[in-house]
Amino acid sequence: QSGEVAANPEQYDESYLCPVQVGQTTLNLDFDTGSADLWVFSTLTPKSESTGHSLYNPSTGTKKSGYTWDISYGDGSGASGTVYADKVVVGGVTATSQAVEAATSVSSQFEQDTDNDGLLGLAFSSINTVEPQAQKTFFDSVKGSLAKPLFTADLKKGAAGTYDFGYIDSSKYTGSISYVNVNTANGFWEFTASGYAVGSGSVSGSVGDAIADTGTTLMYLPTTVVQAYYNKVDSADYDSNQGGYTYDCSENLPNFLISLGGKTFTVSGTDINFAPVDSSGETCFGGIQENTGIGMSILGDIFLKSVFVVFDQTQSTPRLGFAAQ
Numbered sequence: 556q557s558g559e560v561a562a563n564p565e566q567y568d569e570s571y572l573c574p575v576q577v578g579q580t581t582l583n584l585d586f587d588t589g590s591a592d593l594w595v596f597s598t599l600t601p602k603s604e605s606t607g608h609s610l611y612n613p614s615t616g617t618k619k620s621g622y623t624w625d626i627s628y629g630d631g632s633g634a635s636g637t638v639y640a641d642k643v644v645v646g647g648v649t650a651t652s653q654a655v656e657a658a659t660s661v662s663s664q665f666e667q668d669t670d671n672d673g674l675l676g677l678a679f680s681s682i683n684t685v686e687p688q689a690q691k692t693f694f695d696s697v698k699g700s701l702a703k704p705l706f707t708a709d710l711k712k713g714a715a716g717t718y719d720f721g722y723i724d725s726s727k728y729t730g731s732i733s734y735v736n737v738n739t740a741n742g743f744w745e746f747t748a749s750g751y752a753v754g755s756g757s758v759s760g761s762v763g764d765a766i767a768d769t770g771t772t773l774m775y776l777p778t779t780v781v782q783a784y785y786n787k788v789d790s791a792d793y794d795s796n797q798g799g800y801t802y803d804c805s806e807n808l809p810n811f812l813i814s815l816g817g818k819t820f821t822v823s824g825t826d827i828n829f830a831p832v833d834s835s836g837e838t839c840f841g842g843i844q845e846n847t848g849i850g851m852s853i854l855g856d857i858f859l860k861s862v863f864v865v866f867d868q869t870q871s872t873p874r875l876g877f878a879a880q
Protein backbone atom coordinates (compact mmCIF):
# COMPACT_ATOMS: atom_id res chain seq x y z
CA GLN A 556 0.00 0.00 0.00
CA SER A 557 0.97 3.70 -0.24
CA GLY A 558 -0.66 7.03 0.53
CA GLU A 559 -0.46 10.76 1.02
CA VAL A 560 -1.78 12.95 3.85
CA ALA A 561 -1.92 16.74 4.18
CA ALA A 562 0.27 18.51 6.76
CA ASN A 563 -1.61 21.66 7.77
CA PRO A 564 0.37 24.44 9.50
CA GLU A 565 -0.73 26.02 12.74
CA GLN A 566 -0.12 29.77 13.21
CA TYR A 567 3.53 30.74 12.49
CA ASP A 568 4.08 27.12 11.34
CA GLU A 569 4.45 26.27 15.07
CA SER A 570 3.52 22.70 14.16
CA TYR A 571 1.83 20.81 11.34
CA LEU A 572 -1.31 18.74 11.92
CA CYS A 573 -2.49 15.82 9.77
CA PRO A 574 -5.97 14.21 9.65
CA VAL A 575 -5.77 10.58 10.87
CA GLN A 576 -8.59 8.04 11.32
CA VAL A 577 -8.21 6.39 14.75
CA GLY A 578 -10.92 3.78 15.29
CA GLN A 579 -14.05 5.52 13.98
CA THR A 580 -12.92 9.12 14.60
CA THR A 581 -10.75 11.47 12.52
CA LEU A 582 -8.24 13.37 14.68
CA ASN A 583 -5.69 16.06 13.77
CA LEU A 584 -2.30 14.70 14.87
CA ASP A 585 1.16 16.25 15.01
CA PHE A 586 3.53 13.91 13.08
CA ASP A 587 6.75 13.86 15.07
CA THR A 588 9.91 12.20 13.72
CA GLY A 589 11.50 13.02 17.12
CA SER A 590 9.35 10.65 19.22
CA ALA A 591 7.78 7.20 18.87
CA ASP A 592 4.41 7.24 20.64
CA LEU A 593 1.04 7.55 18.89
CA TRP A 594 -1.10 9.14 21.58
CA VAL A 595 -4.49 10.82 21.34
CA PHE A 596 -6.94 12.85 23.35
CA SER A 597 -9.72 10.44 24.33
CA THR A 598 -13.03 10.06 26.12
CA LEU A 599 -10.81 8.97 29.05
CA THR A 600 -9.14 12.40 29.21
CA PRO A 601 -10.67 14.56 31.97
CA LYS A 602 -13.27 16.94 30.49
CA SER A 603 -11.39 19.84 32.13
CA GLU A 604 -8.34 18.99 29.98
CA SER A 605 -10.00 17.97 26.69
CA THR A 606 -12.48 20.76 25.89
CA GLY A 607 -12.19 21.77 22.24
CA HIS A 608 -10.30 18.64 21.14
CA SER A 609 -11.59 15.76 19.01
CA LEU A 610 -11.60 12.60 21.10
CA TYR A 611 -10.77 8.94 20.42
CA ASN A 612 -13.38 6.58 21.86
CA PRO A 613 -11.54 3.41 23.00
CA SER A 614 -14.79 1.39 22.85
CA THR A 615 -13.90 0.56 19.22
CA GLY A 616 -10.50 -0.82 20.29
CA THR A 617 -9.14 -3.74 22.29
CA LYS A 618 -7.69 -2.66 25.63
CA LYS A 619 -4.12 -3.87 26.28
CA SER A 620 -4.67 -4.64 29.93
CA GLY A 621 -1.96 -3.43 32.30
CA TYR A 622 -0.19 -1.36 29.61
CA THR A 623 0.56 2.30 30.34
CA TRP A 624 2.54 5.14 28.76
CA ASP A 625 4.03 8.42 29.95
CA ILE A 626 5.88 10.83 27.64
CA SER A 627 7.51 14.24 28.01
CA TYR A 628 8.74 16.50 25.20
CA GLY A 629 11.65 18.88 24.78
CA ASP A 630 9.60 21.88 25.94
CA GLY A 631 8.57 20.18 29.19
CA SER A 632 5.05 19.33 27.98
CA GLY A 633 3.78 15.77 28.23
CA ALA A 634 0.93 13.28 28.58
CA SER A 635 0.20 9.80 29.94
CA GLY A 636 -2.47 7.11 29.84
CA THR A 637 -3.48 3.61 28.80
CA VAL A 638 -3.14 1.55 25.60
CA TYR A 639 -5.59 0.08 23.06
CA ALA A 640 -5.18 -1.77 19.75
CA ASP A 641 -7.28 -0.23 17.02
CA LYS A 642 -7.37 0.60 13.31
CA VAL A 643 -5.38 3.65 12.22
CA VAL A 644 -5.57 5.05 8.68
CA VAL A 645 -3.16 7.71 7.33
CA GLY A 646 -3.77 8.86 3.75
CA GLY A 647 -5.36 5.54 2.90
CA VAL A 648 -2.52 3.50 4.48
CA THR A 649 -4.07 1.21 7.11
CA ALA A 650 -2.59 -0.33 10.26
CA THR A 651 -5.28 -2.78 11.31
CA SER A 652 -4.09 -3.24 14.92
CA GLN A 653 -1.99 -0.20 15.84
CA ALA A 654 -1.10 0.58 19.48
CA VAL A 655 -3.19 3.67 20.23
CA GLU A 656 -2.17 5.41 23.45
CA ALA A 657 -5.25 7.03 24.99
CA ALA A 658 -4.48 10.01 27.23
CA THR A 659 -5.84 10.01 30.75
CA SER A 660 -3.77 13.11 31.54
CA VAL A 661 -2.22 15.87 29.40
CA SER A 662 -0.09 18.93 30.32
CA SER A 663 -1.41 22.47 30.09
CA GLN A 664 0.38 23.16 26.77
CA PHE A 665 -1.58 20.33 25.12
CA GLU A 666 -4.79 21.38 26.86
CA GLN A 667 -4.41 24.85 25.35
CA ASP A 668 -3.52 23.84 21.78
CA THR A 669 -7.07 22.86 20.80
CA ASP A 670 -6.07 22.22 17.16
CA ASN A 671 -3.83 19.37 18.36
CA ASP A 672 -5.59 16.05 19.14
CA GLY A 673 -2.36 14.16 19.84
CA LEU A 674 0.91 13.03 18.30
CA LEU A 675 1.91 10.35 15.79
CA GLY A 676 5.52 9.41 16.49
CA LEU A 677 7.75 8.53 13.52
CA ALA A 678 11.09 8.03 15.29
CA PHE A 679 12.34 4.49 15.98
CA SER A 680 10.15 2.20 18.09
CA SER A 681 13.06 1.65 20.51
CA ILE A 682 12.08 4.91 22.26
CA ASN A 683 8.36 4.17 22.55
CA THR A 684 7.36 4.77 26.20
CA VAL A 685 4.73 2.01 26.66
CA GLU A 686 5.31 -0.28 29.67
CA PRO A 687 5.72 -3.21 30.21
CA GLN A 688 6.47 -3.58 26.46
CA ALA A 689 7.40 -0.89 23.89
CA GLN A 690 4.94 -0.69 20.98
CA LYS A 691 5.54 -0.17 17.27
CA THR A 692 5.16 3.21 15.61
CA PHE A 693 2.59 3.53 12.83
CA PHE A 694 5.43 3.42 10.27
CA ASP A 695 6.88 0.24 11.77
CA SER A 696 3.39 -1.32 11.81
CA VAL A 697 2.82 -0.71 8.07
CA LYS A 698 6.44 -0.74 6.82
CA GLY A 699 6.28 -4.34 5.53
CA SER A 700 3.10 -3.64 3.57
CA LEU A 701 4.28 -0.38 1.93
CA ALA A 702 5.35 -0.42 -1.71
CA LYS A 703 8.72 0.82 -0.38
CA PRO A 704 9.67 0.97 3.36
CA LEU A 705 10.01 4.76 3.45
CA PHE A 706 8.07 7.95 4.04
CA THR A 707 8.72 11.52 2.89
CA ALA A 708 8.06 14.95 4.38
CA ASP A 709 7.30 17.99 2.23
CA LEU A 710 6.48 20.76 4.75
CA LYS A 711 5.81 24.30 3.53
CA LYS A 712 5.90 27.86 4.91
CA GLY A 713 2.37 28.98 5.70
CA ALA A 714 0.75 26.40 3.42
CA ALA A 715 -0.33 22.78 3.52
CA GLY A 716 2.44 20.28 2.76
CA THR A 717 2.31 16.50 2.66
CA TYR A 718 3.66 13.30 4.16
CA ASP A 719 3.82 10.40 1.67
CA PHE A 720 4.09 6.76 2.75
CA GLY A 721 5.58 4.05 0.52
CA TYR A 722 6.81 6.09 -2.43
CA ILE A 723 8.89 9.09 -3.55
CA ASP A 724 6.94 11.68 -5.58
CA SER A 725 9.57 13.21 -7.85
CA SER A 726 7.31 16.21 -8.58
CA LYS A 727 7.88 17.40 -5.01
CA TYR A 728 11.59 18.22 -5.34
CA THR A 729 14.17 19.56 -7.77
CA GLY A 730 17.62 18.19 -8.59
CA SER A 731 18.90 15.00 -7.01
CA ILE A 732 18.39 13.55 -3.54
CA SER A 733 21.55 13.37 -1.41
CA TYR A 734 21.59 10.70 1.30
CA VAL A 735 23.24 10.46 4.73
CA ASN A 736 23.38 7.36 6.92
CA VAL A 737 21.37 7.42 10.14
CA ASN A 738 22.66 6.37 13.59
CA THR A 739 19.63 4.82 15.34
CA ALA A 740 21.37 4.28 18.73
CA ASN A 741 19.30 7.05 20.41
CA GLY A 742 16.10 6.16 18.55
CA PHE A 743 16.18 9.33 16.41
CA TRP A 744 16.74 10.01 12.70
CA GLU A 745 20.23 11.13 13.74
CA PHE A 746 23.06 11.94 11.34
CA THR A 747 26.14 14.13 10.87
CA ALA A 748 25.59 17.51 9.25
CA SER A 749 28.66 19.07 7.61
CA GLY A 750 29.76 22.65 6.81
CA TYR A 751 27.67 25.80 6.98
CA ALA A 752 27.75 29.39 5.75
CA VAL A 753 25.86 32.58 6.66
CA GLY A 754 24.39 34.62 3.81
CA SER A 755 26.18 33.09 0.82
CA GLY A 756 29.53 31.65 -0.23
CA SER A 757 31.25 28.35 0.41
CA VAL A 758 30.45 26.25 3.47
CA SER A 759 33.06 25.51 6.16
CA GLY A 760 33.31 24.18 9.71
CA SER A 761 30.84 21.56 10.86
CA VAL A 762 27.36 21.62 12.37
CA GLY A 763 27.93 18.01 13.51
CA ASP A 764 25.52 15.58 15.16
CA ALA A 765 21.91 16.45 14.34
CA ILE A 766 18.42 14.97 14.17
CA ALA A 767 15.64 15.60 11.64
CA ASP A 768 12.66 16.41 13.88
CA THR A 769 9.33 17.36 12.30
CA GLY A 770 7.86 17.91 15.78
CA THR A 771 10.30 20.70 16.69
CA THR A 772 9.40 24.15 15.39
CA LEU A 773 12.82 25.80 15.18
CA MET A 774 16.46 24.95 14.33
CA TYR A 775 18.77 24.42 17.33
CA LEU A 776 22.47 24.60 16.37
CA PRO A 777 25.87 24.84 18.14
CA THR A 778 26.57 28.17 19.88
CA THR A 779 29.50 28.96 17.56
CA VAL A 780 27.25 28.58 14.51
CA VAL A 781 24.41 30.62 16.01
CA GLN A 782 26.76 33.45 17.05
CA ALA A 783 28.23 33.53 13.54
CA TYR A 784 24.67 33.81 12.18
CA TYR A 785 23.41 36.63 14.40
CA ASN A 786 26.71 38.53 14.03
CA LYS A 787 25.35 39.28 10.58
CA VAL A 788 22.07 40.68 11.99
CA ASP A 789 22.66 44.28 13.18
CA SER A 790 19.68 44.49 15.53
CA ALA A 791 20.09 40.98 16.99
CA ASP A 792 20.76 40.27 20.63
CA TYR A 793 20.35 37.39 23.06
CA ASP A 794 17.28 38.10 25.21
CA SER A 795 17.29 35.86 28.29
CA ASN A 796 13.67 36.85 29.03
CA GLN A 797 12.60 35.47 25.65
CA GLY A 798 15.06 32.59 25.97
CA GLY A 799 16.90 33.23 22.71
CA TYR A 800 18.01 35.60 19.97
CA THR A 801 15.62 38.38 18.99
CA TYR A 802 15.92 41.20 16.42
CA ASP A 803 13.91 44.04 14.86
CA CYS A 804 11.14 42.52 12.74
CA SER A 805 11.97 45.15 10.08
CA GLU A 806 15.47 43.74 9.53
CA ASN A 807 15.96 41.24 6.70
CA LEU A 808 17.71 38.07 7.89
CA PRO A 809 20.58 36.43 5.99
CA ASN A 810 20.19 32.98 4.44
CA PHE A 811 21.71 29.96 6.21
CA LEU A 812 23.55 27.36 4.10
CA ILE A 813 24.19 23.82 5.36
CA SER A 814 25.92 20.91 3.67
CA LEU A 815 24.27 17.45 3.95
CA GLY A 816 25.51 14.36 2.14
CA GLY A 817 27.81 16.47 -0.03
CA LYS A 818 25.08 18.87 -1.19
CA THR A 819 24.55 22.43 0.09
CA PHE A 820 21.00 23.47 1.05
CA THR A 821 19.86 27.06 1.60
CA VAL A 822 17.39 28.05 4.32
CA SER A 823 16.14 31.47 3.25
CA GLY A 824 16.31 34.38 5.68
CA THR A 825 12.56 34.82 5.28
CA ASP A 826 12.03 31.24 6.50
CA ILE A 827 14.31 31.94 9.50
CA ASN A 828 12.17 34.93 10.47
CA PHE A 829 9.96 33.00 12.92
CA ALA A 830 7.47 35.23 14.74
CA PRO A 831 6.93 38.45 16.71
CA VAL A 832 7.54 38.08 20.46
CA ASP A 833 4.46 40.17 21.26
CA SER A 834 1.46 41.86 19.67
CA SER A 835 3.42 45.06 18.90
CA GLY A 836 5.21 43.20 16.11
CA GLU A 837 8.38 45.21 16.64
CA THR A 838 10.67 42.50 18.02
CA CYS A 839 10.91 39.06 16.42
CA PHE A 840 12.22 35.69 17.66
CA GLY A 841 14.71 33.94 15.39
CA GLY A 842 14.13 30.55 13.83
CA ILE A 843 17.77 29.63 14.54
CA GLN A 844 18.60 29.20 18.25
CA GLU A 845 21.32 27.59 20.39
CA ASN A 846 21.29 23.84 21.10
CA THR A 847 22.74 24.39 24.59
CA GLY A 848 21.81 21.55 26.94
CA ILE A 849 20.23 19.41 24.18
CA GLY A 850 23.38 17.40 23.33
CA MET A 851 22.82 17.54 19.57
CA SER A 852 21.48 19.88 16.91
CA ILE A 853 17.83 19.74 15.91
CA LEU A 854 16.82 20.45 12.32
CA GLY A 855 13.18 21.25 12.96
CA ASP A 856 10.42 22.75 10.81
CA ILE A 857 12.29 26.00 10.01
CA PHE A 858 14.80 23.82 8.11
CA LEU A 859 12.42 21.11 6.95
CA LYS A 860 10.11 23.57 5.15
CA SER A 861 13.08 24.37 2.83
CA VAL A 862 13.72 20.80 1.72
CA PHE A 863 12.12 17.52 0.68
CA VAL A 864 13.13 14.73 3.09
CA VAL A 865 13.09 10.96 2.61
CA PHE A 866 13.00 8.87 5.81
CA ASP A 867 14.34 5.70 4.21
CA GLN A 868 14.47 2.15 5.59
CA THR A 869 15.01 0.40 2.27
CA GLN A 870 18.50 -0.69 3.34
CA SER A 871 19.98 -2.41 6.39
CA THR A 872 21.17 1.00 7.63
CA PRO A 873 18.37 3.58 7.67
CA ARG A 874 19.21 6.80 5.83
CA LEU A 875 17.88 10.30 5.27
CA GLY A 876 17.55 11.77 1.81
CA PHE A 877 17.51 15.54 1.24
CA ALA A 878 16.54 17.43 -1.90
CA ALA A 879 15.73 21.06 -2.65
CA GLN A 880 11.98 21.79 -2.88
Ligand SMILES: O[C@H]1CN[C@@H](c2nc(-c3ccc(C(F)(F)F)cc3)no2)C1
Binds near residue numbers: 668674
Ligand atom coordinates in the same frame (compact mmCIF):
# COMPACT_ATOMS: atom_id res chain seq x y z
O1 LIG B 1 10.62 15.96 22.33
C1 LIG B 1 11.05 16.27 21.06
C2 LIG B 1 10.42 15.35 20.03
N1 LIG B 1 10.02 16.23 18.93
C3 LIG B 1 9.74 17.52 19.53
C4 LIG B 1 8.28 17.68 19.76
N2 LIG B 1 7.68 18.53 20.62
C5 LIG B 1 6.35 18.37 20.35
C6 LIG B 1 5.27 19.13 20.97
C7 LIG B 1 4.08 19.31 20.28
C8 LIG B 1 3.04 20.06 20.85
C9 LIG B 1 3.21 20.61 22.10
C10 LIG B 1 2.11 21.42 22.72
F1 LIG B 1 0.98 21.29 22.04
F2 LIG B 1 2.48 22.70 22.72
F3 LIG B 1 1.94 21.02 23.97
C11 LIG B 1 4.41 20.45 22.80
C12 LIG B 1 5.46 19.71 22.24
N3 LIG B 1 6.17 17.47 19.39
O2 LIG B 1 7.38 16.99 19.05
C13 LIG B 1 10.57 17.64 20.76
